[in-house]
Amino acid sequence: MSNKYKNNFAESANNHMYIGMINESSLEKEGGPLIVKKAEGIYLTSYDDEKYFDGISGMYFRNVGHGREEIAKAIYEQLTDVSMNVYAATTPVAVKLAKKIADITPGNLNKTFFCQGGSEANESSLKMAQAYHVRNGERGRYKIISRDGSYHGSTYQTMWLGGHPGFPRTDYHPAPTNLIHVDQPNYYRRSIKDQSPEEFAEYLVKDIEEKILFHGPDSISCFLGEPVSQPLGGVVPPDNYWPMVREVCDKYGILLIFDEVITGFGRLGEWFGSNIVNTTPDIMSFAKGVTSGYFPLGGSISTKKISDSFLGEPKKSWSHMYTYSAHPGGAAAGLKNLEIVERENLVENAKKRGEQLFENLSEIKNKYKIVGDNRGVGLLQGLEIVKNEETKEHFDSSLNLNQILTEKLKNRGIWIRVPAFILPVAPALTVTKDQVDQISTAIDESIGELEKEIS
Ligand SMILES: Cc1ncc(COP(=O)(O)O)c(C=O)c1O
Structure with a gap:
């Protein structure tokens, strides 16, 4: 195994699998794709025992949470x-x-x-x-x-x-x-x-x-x-x-x-x-x-x-x-x-926790210039990152801000791969009040850090 990969599976995945949508050279720089060996509730555990909050429920599907x-x-x-x-x-x-x-x-x-x-x-x-x-x-x-x-x-x-x-x-x-x-x-x-x-x-x-x-x-x-x-x-x-x-x-x-x-x-x-x-x-x-x-x-x-x-x-x-x-x-x-x-009344929970999440994301939007808008309902929400609040212009994609934001979230234990200029937030319908605050705080800190670095 060459040492740029985190583990054998990560290297083998890059050599033998099309993961889909993602550039494999970028994955190589990250040490290979995330290899999930266990998923429980709202959390993913990687092959290397790192634990992440799954911020978009797999791909917006894991409504009842992992490990059922x-x-x-x-x-x-x-x-x-x-x-x-x-x-x-x-x-x-x-x-x-x-x-x-x-x-x-x-x-x-x-x-x-x-x-x-x-x-x-x-x-x-x-x-x-x-x-x-x-x-x-x-x-x-x-x-x-x-x-x-x-x-x-x-x-x-x-x-x-x-x-x-x-x-x-x-x-x-x-x-x-x-x-x-x-x-x-x-x-x-x-x-x-x-x-x-x-x-x-x-x-x-x-x-x-x-x-x-x-x-x-x-x-x-x-x-x-x-x-x-x-x-x-x-x-x-x-x-x-x-x-x-x-x-x-x-x-x-x-x-x-x-x-x-x-x-x-x-x-x-x-x-x-x-x-x-x-x-x-x-x-x-x-x-x-x-x-x-x-x-x-x-x-x-x-x-x-x-x-x-x-x-x-x-x-x-x-x-x-x-x-x-x-x-x-x-x-x-x-x-x-x-x-x-x-x-488990998960539809009602999605409504309640969605309202809490919307409030938290609205605060984040009001706090940072680079957040142009927050939108969504229930547990399907997102923030739009902009260069200029007035013109709503986006940052140049060559700056790779989405990758930088992804990394900052990951450093805070949140797994959300940020595509382009939208930061999506869509946890499982089982999400608790504390977990909504946990993911909101990580987003707040990550965007705050990014805004400071850019300015
Ligand atoms: C709204 C919507 N429709 C259709 C699809 C395609 O579904 P699948 O990937 O299961 O083919 C997706 C996938 O993300 C989706 O979000």
């Missing part, structure tokens, strides 16, 4: 009974989970297609929407409206939805030709300064309607967005935004798809983001929090209007599948995970 033996046992017991699906069949445990999700999702969402994760969920939702239109005799509806600043996955189609600096797509041209991009409802970044939040939303929805008319309403299949989007630090739209988008979609026969891959299952202090924004979509994509990531599982749940369109003669059926859809191991993990969320 009862979920591991539920998966084990299920796999010893039946551990797969045969073609065109399912299992009791998957049926139970589908029913449970129909019960807790808002409005009349009632029928789920299961897959393995968020990208597949969004792919499935997009295909479902397009097939629905074909069944209704509208074969020409194939275009998708999505928002800049969002992230919806890594497959070829989903990566071209949304778009933000942390996920460059420069290697992957050409882009699909069926995309229409509109603006993110990020009030902090509005171009007209004296707009109220409501006026800002009206302005954005007017632009959406103009784009629909420009591209031809009859050519548009769906509008896909997260009720509250994560990449820009928890963008909570003005209250009137989603109801107005819903209205415009209905006016032109466009389906509304919510990507609740992060926001679903309690993270925002309500069961779903849909509850917070008072809007029910036609199709909802989910993943992450449904099993808290104890088993790869995602899905697309639709209303009866959509599912009924696939009934009748055989050629009307929806042509879509994955080999591991509705895997019984994932379904067992999901059921046990949701039981824990309910038993």
Whole structure:
């Protein structure tokens, strides 16, 4: 082993694995990637026995916290009974989970297609929407409206939805030709300064309607967005935004798809983001929090209007599948995970601790010039680092301030890899009052130190 790596696994990982998204030469300078050998509650223990507070719950999925033996046992017991699906069949445990999700999702969402994760969920939702239109005799509806600043996955189609600096797509041209991009409802970044939040939303929805008319309403299949989007630090739209988008979609026969891959299952202090924004979509994509990531599982749940369109003669059926859809191991993990969320009142805890976190981060924002904004709701929040409070200009990326901030947090026992200019904060829904203060203090000190060094 060369001595630049912390341990054998770190070296071997860099030699034999694509970790994804991260530059391996930078990892080499850090001694290799973090190798987690144990995770318990809200903490990670590295191979070298360093203990870190997991500041973003893995990747915004570990809602019930780490080390839940009862979920591991539920998966084990299920796999010893039946551990797969045969073609065109399912299992009791998957049926139970589908029913449970129909019960807790808002409005009349009632029928789920299961897959393995968020990208597949969004792919499935997009295909479902397009097939629905074909069944209704509208074969020409194939275009998708999505928002800049969002992230919806890594497959070829989903990566071209949304778009933000942390996920460059420069290697992957050409882009699909069926995309229409509109603006993110990020009030902090509005171009007209004296707009109220409501006026800002009206302005954005007017632009959406103009784009629909420009591209031809009859050519548009769906509008896909997260009720509250994560990449820009928890963008909570003005209250009137989603109801107005819903209205415009209905006016032109466009389906509304919510990507609740992060926001679903309690993270925002309500069961779903849909509850917070008072809007029910036609199709909802989910993943992450449904099993808290104890088993790869995602899905697309639709209303009866959509599912009924696939009934009748055989050629009307929806042509879509994955080999591991509705895997019984994932379904067992999901059921046990949701039981824990309910038993331990974790949705309420996310709301309370989210309010505390928001207060703490607001204080940090007011204290430091380099924090332009804090935003978010529940346990999906973030701070935006800026060079200039007035112009909201960002620091030059060559300064690598995100890496420096990551290191400062790490030195204080917090594991948050800061992407670009947003410092995301999204602990597990089990987080306690003291733990919220612990992470807030570490962020406060790290930003204070950075600001001093820069000035
Ligand atoms: C909102 C959102 N949608 C979709 C995805 C893609 O999910 P996956 O990585 O499970 O494919 C993510 C992943 O972070 C996400 O945050």
